[in-house]
Amino acid sequence: MIYVEGGSFDMGYQRGRDGADNDDVKNAKPLHKVTLHSFYIGKFQVTQEQYYAVMDKDSNSHFKGDRLPVETISWEEAKVFIERINQKTGKKFRLPTEAE
Known part of the structure; x- marks a missing residue:
């Protein structure tokens, strides 16, 4: 297991940032801030x-x-x-x- 430090980042789709509107992004959530606590995950x-x-x-x-x-x-x-x-x-x- 490896330790992953928690933190915040922007997740989701933002017009102009992520390319043309197409099937890959039409179901994506709008850009929003996500904060994660630290965690362990299998290496x-x-x-x-x-x-x-x-x-x-x-x-x-x-x-x-x-x-x-x-x-x-x-x-x-x-x-x-x-x-x-x-x-x-x-x-x-x-x-x-x-x-x-």
């Missing part, structure tokens, strides 16, 4: 070996290898992974927010 991606150890099943990743990252699970599967790792460790991990 590396979860490997297929780690996923199997927690979930007791293969991640069905496209690129196979114990030390390769998991890259094909859904948001729901990621949430189940976090719930199970919390149960196994007694700690309180979570997925990062969009702003984090």
